[in-house]
Amino acid sequence: MLNRQGRETAPGAIETGEIETFTGNRGLALEEPLIFEIGDSERTGVDLLAPPKVASRLGGLEREPIGLPGLSEPEAVRHYTRLSRQNFAIDMGLFPLGSCTMKHNPRLNEKMARLPGFSDIHPLQPVDSVQGALELIDSLAHWLKTLTGMPEVAMSPKAGAHGELCGMLAIRAAHEARGEARKVVLVPESAHGTNPATAAFCGYEVENIPATPAGRVDLAALKARLGADVAAVMITNPNTCGLFEPDMIAISEATHAAGAYVYCDGANFNAIVGRVRPGDLGVDAMHINLHKTFSTPHGGGGPGAGPVVFSAALAPFAPLPFVRHTGTHFELVEEEQAHGRGDAHARSFGRMVAFHGQMGMFVRALSYIMSHGADGLRQVAEDAVLNANYVLRSLDDVMTAPFGTSGPCMHEALFDDHFLEGTGVTTIDIAKALIDEGYHPMTMYFPLVVHGAMLIEPTETESKATLDQFIATLRHLVARAKAGEVEHFKAAPHLAPRRRLDETLAARKPVLSWVPESIAAE
Numbered sequence: 132m133l134n135r136q137g138r139e140t141a142p143g144a145i146e147t148g149e150i151e152t153f154t155g156n157r158g159l160a161l162e163e164p165l166i167f168e169i170g171d172s173e174r175t176g177v178d179l180l181a182p183p184k185v186a187s188r189l190g191g192l193e194r195e196p197i198g199l200p201g202l203s204e205p206e207a208v209r210h211y212t213r214l215s216r217q218n219f220a221i222d223m224g225l226f227p228l229g230s231c232t233m234k235h236n237p238r239l240n241e242k243m244a245r246l247p248g249f250s251d252i253h254p255l256q257p258v259d260s261v262q263g264a265l266e267l268i269d270s271l272a273h274w275l276k277t278l279t280g281m282p283e284v285a286m287s288p289k290a291g292a293h294g295e296l297c298g299m300l301a302i303r304a305a306h307e308a309r310g311e312a313r314k315v316v317l318v319p320e321s322a323h324g325t326n327p328a329t330a331a332f333c334g335y336e337v338e339n340i341p342a343t344p345a346g347r348v349d350l351a352a353l354k355a356r357l358g359a360d361v362a363a364v365m366i367t368n369p370n371t372c373g374l375f376e377p378d379m380i381a382i383s384e385a386t387h388a389a390g391a392y393v394y395c396d397g398a399n400f401n402a403i404v405g406r407v408r409p410g411d412l413g414v415d416a417m418h419i420n421l422h423k424t425f426s427t428p429h430g431g432g433g434p435g436a437g438p439v440v441f442s443a444a445l446a447p448f449a450p451l452p453f454v455r456h457t458g459t460h461f462e463l464v465e466e467e468q469a470h471g472r473g474d475a476h477a478r479s480f481g482r483m484v485a486f487h488g489q490m491g492m493f494v495r496a497l498s499y500i501m502s503h504g505a506d507g508l509r510q511v512a513e514d515a516v517l518n519a520n521y522v523l524r525s526l527d528d529v530m531t532a533p534f535g536t537s538g539p540c541m542h543e544a545l546f547d548d549h550f551l552e553g554t555g556v557t558t559i560d561i562a563k564a565l566i567d568e569g570y571h572p573m574t575m576y577f578p579l580v581v582h583g584a585m586l587i588e589p590t591e592t593e594s595k596a597t598l599d600q601f602i603a604t605l606r607h608l609v610a611r612a613k614a615g616e617v618e619h620f621k622a623a624p625h626l627a628p629r630r631r632l633d634e635t636l637a638a639r640k641p642v643l644s645w646v647p648e649s650i651a652a653e
Contacts, residue, residue: 160628163213167645170200176207217628219571225597229543229574229586230323230371232401232423239502240426240495249494254486258463264490265461269454271497275419275438278508280410283446285439286453286488291398294418294437295329295365297450297483301416301441302363302392303333304448304480313362313391319348320580321370323396335362342580345537346372350381357389367396368412369403371578372534373519373543373586383413392416392445400424401590402516402542405509415442425496436492451482463487514591515542518598522587525602529609533581542590548583556612558583560620563631564611567624568604 155162187193202210219226226233244250252261272284288294299316306313316330319340327337338356341349348366357364364386368376376382383393395409395417401424409417421427421436441449452465465482503511516539523544527535531549534540548558562572574586589598612620622631 159216161213161216162628163210163217165645166202166210167200167647169206169210170202172196172198172200175201176203224569224571225589225593225601226571227573227587227589227601228571229373229545229588230398230577231429231574232398232420232542232588232590233429234401234423234426234590235592236426236428236495237499237502240498243498244491244494246494249490252490258461262461265454265463266456267497268488268490268493269456269461271493271500272438272454274497274500275440278404278408279414279417279419279440280408281414281417281440282443283441283449285441285449285483286436286493287450287482287484287486288418288437288439289484289489290435290437291323291396291418291420291423292325292329292437293435293483294420294439295325295394295396296332297437297439298394298416298418298441298445299329299333299335299363299365300480300483301439301445301448301450302394304478305392305445306362308448308478311390313360315361317353317356317361317364319353319364319366319370321346321348321372321374321578322365322367323371323398324577324579326365326367326394326396330363330365340364342372346370346374346534346580347376348378348382350378350385353382354385357385357391359390361386361389361391363392363394363415365394365396367399368409369399369541371399371586372581373540373545373588374534374537375403375541379412387413397440398423399542402512404512405505406512409440410442415445416440421492421496425499427492427495427499434489434492436489436496438488447478448480451479452487511591512542515589516540518589518591518593519544519587521595521598522589522602525598526605529606530585543586543588545578545581546585546587547581548585550609551583551612554612554615555617556620558585560623561585561605561608561612563623564608564620565604567626568608570601570604 150157221233221235248263249267252264258265268286272286275284276282285297288297314336315338316327316333316335317338317340318327318330319342321342330337340353340356343349347370353364364382366376366379366382368379370376386393392415393413395412395414397409397417397419400409400417400419404424416439418437418439419425421438422429427436439449452463455462455464500508519542520539523532523535523540526532526544526546529550530546532545533547534545551557551561558575562575565572574584574588576584577586578584589601624631
């Protein structure tokens with residue numbers, strides 16, 4: 132067998148060997164202890180004069196020393212740089228997480244976001260001093276409405292789940308305006324996991340709608356459950372199995388006939404952008420994850436952006452604030468008033484955030500849209516779907532695809548663990564072995580409706596050569612699993628900075644604080 136450099140290796144060989152070093156470092160893979168272990172709370176990296184003694188005005192509420200470690204600047208820089216080298220990133224290699232759309236972030240977008248006038252403004256500046264920024268927000272809003280076929284958009288939600296909350300609050304406000312107290316939200320089992328959580332957070336009772344053997348919504352079951360108590364149907368399309376819902380228009384028509392609204396989880400919009408307008412499918416509200424479709428960075432907890440588009444039926448209830456263009460001037464509408472979004476603007480359910488959204492993400496998204504154009508955005512969807520189907524058909528002879536016989540997938544390829552039966556190797560073992568091969572594992576055990584699920588989303592930004600190597604790696608691991616190399620898989624990862632952890636123990640008894648060895652020994 133040839134390695135990546137073309138050298139002959141024995142099956143199962145670990146090329147780096149198990150060489151021990153005095154420092155614990157392995158070449159450029161540097162071992163790094165905790166910051167508390169290399170720092171000292173009695174020193175700092177700068178020289179400061181002792182503060183003068185003053186009478187306390189805190190009434191006994193003074194903060195006690197909290198024991199933060201002091202480091203010099205080189206020590207601090209090296210510590211965090213070494214930690215960053217132990218992490219994986221889209222700039223290092225293929226990030227095949229299904230449902231997450233880990234796509235390349237073009238550097239042009241980053242350059243635009245750093246332009247003066249975008250990167251250095253403050254949300255409390257006078258409106259006349261940020262006309263360019265407001266025009267950009269208005270332009271991005273225009274293109275989001277155009278791409279979705281929806282008449283209104285709320286730009287302020289910070290992320291996908293926040294967008295779901297925005298859409299469901301508008302739905303609740305619409306029902307209240309009609310004097311209806313509907314209590315139930317229907318969520319297909321193929322929807323994203325945040326959907327039922329959001330509905331429950333809004334005070335709704337959540338009921339599940341089953342899927343067909345082909346992985347789509349059971350339309351008959353949905354129609355049978357619709358009634359006067361149902362406020363909305365929350366549906367993900369394409370769904371979390373990577374499949375398009377062909378009955379989407381019928382679902383919307385049945386839902387509207389029952390007096391309810393259709394919320395579409397737009398997390399998978401990347402698979403249909405430029406090809407399908409959700410508004411044409413009868414959707415009433417849909418959030419758009421800018422990081423998943425328009426290539427803004429994944430936030431790692433923030434910043435994020437999840438604009439929500441609305442149908443004409445829900446537009447009057449959209450939240451504040453929003454940008455309004457009056458002639459040559461842009462203004463920010465932040466208060467309920469009788470005028471504004473037509474005569475019904477006063478029916479807005481209010482505002483969700485302190486300010487106006489995430490400016491840096493807006494700049495990146497608009498840069499992405501304008502650099503691609505209409506034909507480029509259409510190709511984004513086509514290439515994302517093409518790459519996913521290439522992965523699916525290149526592996527379905529050695530791995531099992533639960534819906535592989537129901538036609539092509541959309542943007543992600545889904546496999547289950549049936550191909551591992553009798554090997555002693557599990558889904559998580561495959562994931563750990565992929566780490567040794569230099570890959571972040573795909574999404575594991577999700578969606579929950581598929582046993583031992585492995586969900587792969589290559590996105591449109593990966594080349595055929597990159598996908599071929601990933602496919603070959605998975606085929607190699609499957610061959611090793613079926614050859615009986617169970618112990619190798621159970622001990623993986625062998626080459627990561629940290630070896631296999633007892634994840635059950637870590638979850639049940641997490642160690643959340645550092646204790647010096649001298650104290651721990653006592």
